[in-house]
Amino acid sequence: MIYEIFTHGGGDYVVEVLNAIVRVMGGNNFLAAIxxxxxxxxxxxxxxxxxxxxxxxSAKFYLIAMLSYNMLFLPKVDVIVTDPVSSITTDxxxxxVPFGLAFFAHTISSLGNWLTD
Numbered sequence: 001m002i003y004e005i006f007t008h009g010g011g012d013y014v015v016e017v018l019n020a021i022v023r024v025m026g027g028n029n030f031l032a033a034i035x036x037x038x039x040x041x042x043x044x045x046x047x048x049x050x051x052x053x054x055x056x057x058s059a060k061f062y063l064i065a066m067l068s069y070n071m072l073f074l075p076k077v078d079v080i081v082t083d084p085v086s087s088i089t090t091d092x093x094x095x096x097v098p099f100g101l102a103f104f105a106h107t108i109s110s111l112g113n114w115l116t117d
Contacts, residue, residue: 002078003106004091006113011083011092018079018094018101025073025098034069041065072100079105 007014024030041062048058076096083091 002080003097003102004080004082004110005102005105006109007081007083007086008116009083009085011081011086014083015081015092015094018081018097021098021101022094022096026096034073038062038066038069073098075099077102 005014045058045062049055052058075098077099079094079097079102081092081094
């Protein structure tokens with residue numbers, strides 16, 4: 001799926017920021033940090049179960065964190081940055097942008113573009 005981000009000036013900057021995010025999130029260090037965080041959360045849930053005895057209340061936080069990560073950061077989409085003001089004549093495409101970032105950026109920039117047109 002391809003999402004389009006509208007910007008009025010600074011399109012090159014938006015492309016560079018998206019490319020930086022793709023590089024950071026695509027590296028092994030980011031994945032290792034996420035795994036460590038989820039493992040720490042897993043042990044925290046078990047510790048909370050041992051102390052309070054409430055499985056569902058404790059596991060709720062962990063499940064929400066796992067689901068939000070799997071839904072917002074794991075799927076990758078392509079983004080086209082459209083800047084009618086900038087000197088670039090063609091739209092710039094950025095591959096492998098996390099779905100959560102692309103979806104919210106597209107929604108907000110489309111709303112802003114619709115309001116200003």
